[in-house]
Amino acid sequence: MDAGTGSQERMRILVTGSTGQVGGELVKTLATLGEVIAPTRAEMDLTDAKSVREMVRALQPRWIVNPAAYTAVDKAESEPELAYAINAEAVRAMGEAARETGAAVIHFSTDYVFDGTAKTPYLETDETNPLGVYGASKLAGEKALAESGAVHMIFRTSWVYGGRGKNFLLTILKLARERETLRIVADQHGAPTWSRDLAEMTARVIRRCEELSGQNGTGSMEALRSMSGICHAAGSGETTWQGFAAEAVRLQRERESGISFAEIEAITTAEYPTPARRPMNSRLNCGKLEERFGWRMMDWRESLRRVLADVVK
Ligand SMILES: NC(=O)c1ccc[n+]([C@@H]2O[C@H](COP(=O)([O-])OP(=O)(O)OC[C@H]3O[C@@H](n4cnc5c(N)ncnc54)[C@H](OP(=O)(O)O)[C@@H]3O)[C@@H](O)[C@H]2O)c1
Numbered sequence: 001m002d003a004g005t006g007s008q009e010r011m012r013i014l015v016t017g018s019t020g021q022v023g024g025e026l027v028k029t030l031a032t033l034g035e036v037i038a039p040t041r042a043e044m045d046l047t048d049a050k051s052v053r054e055m056v057r058a059l060q061p062r063w064i065v066n067p068a069a070y071t072a073v074d075k076a077e078s079e080p081e082l083a084y085a086i087n088a089e090a091v092r093a094m095g096e097a098a099r100e101t102g103a104a105v106i107h108f109s110t111d112y113v114f115d116g117t118a119k120t121p122y123l124e125t126d127e128t129n130p131l132g133v134y135g136a137s138k139l140a141g142e143k144a145l146a147e148s149g150a151v152h153m154i155f156r157t158s159w160v161y162g163g164r165g166k167n168f169l170l171t172i173l174k175l176a177r178e179r180e181t182l183r184i185v186a187d188q189h190g191a192p193t194w195s196r197d198l199a200e201m202t203a204r205v206i207r208r209c210e211e212l213s214g215q216n217g218t219g220s221m222e223a224l225r226s227m228s229g230i231c232h233a234a235g236s237g238e239t240t241w242q243g244f245a246a247e248a249v250r251l252q253r254e255r256e257s258g259i260s261f262a263e264i265e266a267i268t269t270a271e272y273p274t275p276a277r278r279p280m281n282s283r284l285n286c287g288k289l290e291e292r293f294g295w296r297m298m299d300w301r302e303s304l305r306r307v308l309a310d311v312v313k
Contacts, residue, residue, distance in 0.1 A: 010035040011210070014061035014103075016044065017068025021165035022108060025199035026065055033206055037061065046086045049093035056097035062221070063206060064098055065106045066091065067198075069138070073112070074275040076134040083133050088140035095148025104151040104209070104221045106202055111158035111190060111234065113139040116279020121238075123285050124156075124230045132276035142230065151221045153205060155198070155233040155289075158282045159244070162195035163307050172245045173252060176262040186242035186266035190282030191235040194303035201233055201295045208293050231292065232284035235300035242266045247301060251308050 011034030017023035018038035027038050037059055044055040046068055056064065070076060070086040091107060098105045112135030113128040130136040145152050161167040169192075175182055213223040239247070246264040253261055269280070290296050298306075 011063070012037060012059065012061040013063045013065060013206075014039070014056065014059055016046070016064075016066045020067055020069075020071075021160055021162050021167060021195040022067035022198050024164060025162065025196045026067060026202060029196070029199040029203050030065065030206070033203060034062070046090035047082065049085075049089050052090050052093040053097045056094065056101060056103065060101050061103050063106065064094055064103050065202060066094060067108045069108070069141075070134070073132065073134045073278070076137065077132060077275045080133045080137070083137040084140060087134075087137035088144050091141035092144035092148055095145040095150040095152060098150035098152075099148055102221055104224055105145060105153070106205065107141070107145055107152060107154045108198070109142050109154050109156040109230070110135060110138045111156060111282040111284055112279060113142070113156065114279050114282070116188075116281040118281055121283035121285040122232065122281075124232055124288055131279060134276060146228075151224045152228050154230045155201070156230060156284060157193045157198060157232075158190045158234040158284055159192040160195055160198070161192055161307070163310070165195070168192075168241065168244065169248055169304070169307065172248055176245075176249050176252070176264075177259065179262045181265055182245065182262045183265045183267045183271070184242040184245045185269050185272050186240045187268050188278055188280055188282065189238055189240055191238050191284070192244050192300040192304065193233070193235040194298060194300075194307060197235070197298045197303055198233060201289070201293070201297065204295045205293050227292070231289045232286045233289050233295075233297055234282075234284040234286060235303060236286070236297050237299045237301060238283050239300060240266075244300070244304070248304060248308065251305060255308065 013030050013034050013036050015026050015038045018027045030036050070083040076083040113130050115129040161169040209224050249261045
């Protein structure tokens with residue numbers, strides 16, 4: 001287990017999924033706020049609700065931050081039980097244990113709870129209708145957490161990427177060096193979101209909430225109950241997968257002028273069938289996040305530039 005070096009008085013934050021894209025960034029970013037404890041999968045297996053309850057009871061954290069998830073969108077179609085165990089039942093257990101111990105839960109969810117038929121960016125209050133098992137299991141997790149009675153905040157995000165882990169950007173950069181042409185879907189619309197931006201947003205949310213609970217006197221998490229609910233948190237701006245890939249390759253060409261990169265061709269979703277259907281409109285309206293927590297997510301072009309310059313060598 002990776003425990004922070006803080007003293008006893010430091011606020012304790014339990015972070016799941018530290019080997020993942022968002023979890024890895026959270027462990028670093030939240031260490032500035034308190035004692036971060038990041039159990040490995042062996043120490044807290046989300047397929048085992050009992051181990052989740054026991055870990056929360058043993059650690060008694062003030063905050064539980066849960067980016068861990070079953071994220072294999074296509075594979076979920078053939079492993080629904082596993083997807084539901086991790087994305088819904090573990091979240092229910094986490095919420096129930098948080099309610100018992102007085103912790104607040106920050107949880108991450110997805111644009112894939114929507115069917116993508118809306119013509120405008122989705123609001124938190126819009127009707128959900130997942131197209132596949134992954135989205136349905138994440139929606140079940142949102143509901144389970146709300147029903148648990150824990151103080152909770154759910155951040156729905158989209159198209160997460162960064163300089164580490166398994167993600168679209170890193171796959172494209174690798175393939176673009178190996179091939180002459182890459183054919184990428186150009187009719188699904190959304191926004192790439194930098195894992196580090198999500199971690200920094202989470203730190204802002206915790207800071208804001210701590211200020212609020214302090215102002216209310218007791219410092220109790222109950223003071224935050226009115227903050228409970230869903231907020232959308234995706235990169236600003238919008239593009240398509242093809243637009244994202246083309247911009248990444250364009251920037252990379254500028255950075256490495258001697259290297260030849262693939263041309264990026266646009267195709268339709270119908271030309272690239274996958275086991276799970278994806279929403280054609282993944283755009284999330286993030287106005288509530290800005291209004292409530294004063295955080296505007298970074299424009300996807302700017303975060304892409306930073307990831308390429310700072311992280312991808
Ligand atoms: N990636 C996206 O494009 C995207 C889009 C929208 C929303 N989201 C949501 O954003 C959050 C973060 O996503 P991400 O991209 O950071 O995910 P990720 O890179 O796939 O990481 C998932 C993490 O969950 C852990 N995990 C999986 N099964 C587990 C289990 N049984 N017990 C304990 N840990 C387990 C993984 O551990 P191992 O390393 O051991 O497997 C890994 O640390 C998730 O809630 C996801 O649903 C992601």
